[in-house]
Amino acid sequence: MLNDSIVLYEVNNSVATITLNRPQVKNALNTEMHHALFDALEKAKNDKSVSVIVLQGTDGAFCAGADLKSLDIDEIGSFDYGNYLRETYNPLILQLASIEKPTVSYLNGIAVGAGLSIALACDYRVASEDAKLGLGFLKIGLAPDAGASYFLPRLVGLGKAMELALGEVISAKEALQIHLITKIGQPDDFIEQLKHVPKKAFGLTKRNLCQGFEHSLAEVLEMEVSAQRKAGQTPEHKAAIERFVKKK
Missing domain, CATH: 1.10.12 (Lyase 2-enoyl-coa Hydratase; Chain  A, domain 2)
Incomplete structure (x- = not known):
């Protein structure tokens, strides 16, 4: 794909790297990006030459969640979040869960809200030293979505999931301690290991x-x-x- 695409796709040495590319909004997801990301994952899923799928973001951010600024403030009162989830996040999360190849999210910066939810749906999470992770749904009067309610308590336990749901942003070190992520640092060695599974x-x-x-x-x-x-x-x-x- 071209570098001005909102989702970049590259295959190198049997690894498909999918990069969220809206740096001006810290790779927040709008409807267009949802469709592009779904298509990229589907492509990697069906490519027999691909052994591992890596999801990352550009410019020091993984994903800041939903692009709330793309919503029309005058229509918030009538906006149906449920329908939006069914049309965007739900198919994406179900697709990630159905992929039988190892999926790795490289949290190279901020990963909050639905951005963290998408990372939770991957098989493994590797975070950079300066990564910040959190669920901010309650802070804007919403409940966690995009699969967070399913994956988070399974990864860290119900008690810790309830704590994280309050919206505290945690460091990579804290995330590793509670088993929210697999490791800290560059993912290259881990990806190489997964290629041989x-x-x-x-x-x-x-x-x-x-x-x-x-x-x-x-x-x-x-x-x-x-x-x-x-x-x-x-x-x-x-x-x-x-x-x-x-x-x-």
Whole structure:
């Protein structure tokens, strides 16, 4: 894509890097960016040459959330936030959850509101030293959305999620301590590690771990039976076993 596109897309060495590119508003999301981001993720999802998907922002910011300034203040009273969510954030979050390749959000700066929600929907989060993370919904009289209500308590626990919902902005160090992010620093080494994860087994692992919250132990055990049956037939598994036997 051209550098003046609101979402940049690049594939290099099996890594698709998707960059939010509205630096003038700290990469806040408007309707146009939603559609562009959805299309970029869909492209990376279906590209067989892509092993890892990285989502980041430009100019020292990940994403400042929804672009509230793009709304018409005279229409706020009649604006239906529910319909807007169904048309924009909900499809985007469901799409991220359905991707069976590793997804990494690189929080290279501020990540607040729905911007943080999108990061939570990724499999992993890597933050720069100066990153600032927070949910500011209550401060403007709204409830967390874009999947935050689902992902946040699963990552940090209900008590801490209720605290973060109050809107406090936290540092990368604090986010790491509560397991909100995976690591601090540049994501390159971690991405390199993810490139070598068996694709089929990873997709099955992600599906089972996410769905395990809503199923009984007996159901999860059967899910593991199905997943292991599929993973056991992959070339990656057979090659790994051969390497292990030869090494032994």
